[in-house]
Amino acid sequence: MTLNFWARNRSVILYGVSLAILLFLMKWLEWRFIIVDYAFELYAGALAVIFTALGIWLATKLTKPKTNTIIVEKEVMVTNGDFVLDxxxxxxxxxxxxxxxxxxxxxxxxxxxxxxxxxxxxxxxxxxxxxxxxxxxxxxxxxxxxxxxxxxxxxx
Amino acid sequence: MTLNFWARNRSVILYGVSLAILLFLMKWLEWRFIIVDYAFELYAGALAVIFTALGIWLATKLTKPKTNTIIVEKEVMVTNGDFVLDxxxxxxxxxxxxxxxxxxxxxxxxxxxxxxxxxxxxxxxxxxxxxxxxxxxxxxxxxxxxxxxxxxxxxx
DNA sequence: GGTAAAATCACCCTAAAGTATGAGCTAAAA
DNA sequence: TTTTAGCTCATACTTTAGGGTGATTTTACC
Missing domain, CATH: 1.10.10.10 (Winged helix-like DNA-binding domain superfamily/Winged helix DNA-binding domain)
Known part of the structure; x- marks a missing residue:
């Protein structure tokens, strides 16, 4: 039951956990670099890249790979090899x-x-x-x- | 040539532009909400969600759908009248x-x-x-x- | 010019194909 | 029962095809 819950919500849970960890890291870094004001843009940039990557990863998990089926007709010449007696x-x-x-x-x-x-x-x-x-x-x-x-x- | 450049790097350019716009918005909001200190978590949260969505969108763009080509042979009768000397x-x-x-x-x-x-x-x-x-x-x-x-x- | 290949032609001989005539047997249709 | 069609076989003869040998001329290439 609990295993079932984990298996089904694995991606969401991982996403939430990593979000929490990242926020914690950022808070921690905020205290370390609070004097440097332009650091905010760095946070934002890093945040954007990280969560974009996370989004891509999520996309590959959530979306089924599309398969484009193309049917190509190829003409094969068949000679009148089948003799039929008149x-x-x-x-x-x-x-x-x-x-x-x-x-x-x-x-x-x-x-x-x-x-x-x-x-x-x-x-x-x-x-x-x-x-x-x-x-x-x-x-x-x-x-x-x-x-x-x-x-x-x-x-x- | 320029059209070619645009066509090829369309997704990347759009990503860059939207990132710049979002950063501008956050900078603007930073000036509006600079008094409220916990607003930072809101930024981060919003940022995370937005860029995750953007990542997902990018993923759908970057991944090419698999192409499954099925060749169907179509027989074409050739009349035996067309003799070609070997x-x-x-x-x-x-x-x-x-x-x-x-x-x-x-x-x-x-x-x-x-x-x-x-x-x-x-x-x-x-x-x-x-x-x-x-x-x-x-x-x-x-x-x-x-x-x-x-x-x-x-x-x- | 020299050489080789292709085309042409002749003659001799044998084998195979084709024609003519006739006959016998069997099964099916009239 | 008789007739007809199909299959099989033989003999004699004629025509055509095929193999062998050789020679000459023409053509193409070096």
């Missing part, structure tokens, strides 16, 4: 699931032989699918097919 | 101007024969350039070259 285009062209698989691997730079291995079928099968894809895309060679398919959002 | 990559790979031209047309789906016609050179020249490009890109076929070049931002 299903409608695919259906419209009549390209089958398997045909698309072949096209995708073709675009990755795989040879027909490599694609065959990847999809566990024969080279002939890949050639067949390629031809079908070329037909549907109305192109003559793989580079053309890849270029067009990319443009039509069939491959990334 | 000149450094190009130079690093040692791909010549002519070689790049061939690569670009290759990516558009043109056959070697067609590219030769486009650039007014022989088919052999195109084959030579192709081989050089493949070598520098460390690939074996045009689809691979195109795929890699795209990834390295050499072609759109």
């Amino acid at each position: 299903e409608k285009q695919l259906a419209g062209l009549g390209i089958s699931k398997r045909e698309l698989e072949v096209l995708q691997l073709m675009a990755e730079g795989l040879s027909n032989h490599q694609i065959a291995g990847r999809l566990f079928v024969s080279l002939n099968t890949i050639k067949t699918h390629s031809s079908k894809v070329f037909e549907k895309l109305e192109v003559q060679r793989r580079t053309q097919a890849v270029d067009k398919a990319r443009r039509l959002n069939l491959i990334p | 000149e450094k990559q190009l130079a690093g790979l040692g791909i010549s101007k002519r070689e790049l031209e061939v690569l670009q047309l290759m990516a558009e789906g043109l056959s070697n024969h067609q590219i030769a016609g486009r650039l007014f050179v022989s088919l052999n020249t195109i084959k030579t350039h192709s081989s050089k490009v493949f070598e520098k890109l460390e690939v074996q076929r045009r689809t691979q070259a195109v795929d890699k070049a795209r990834r390295l931002n050499l072609i759109p």
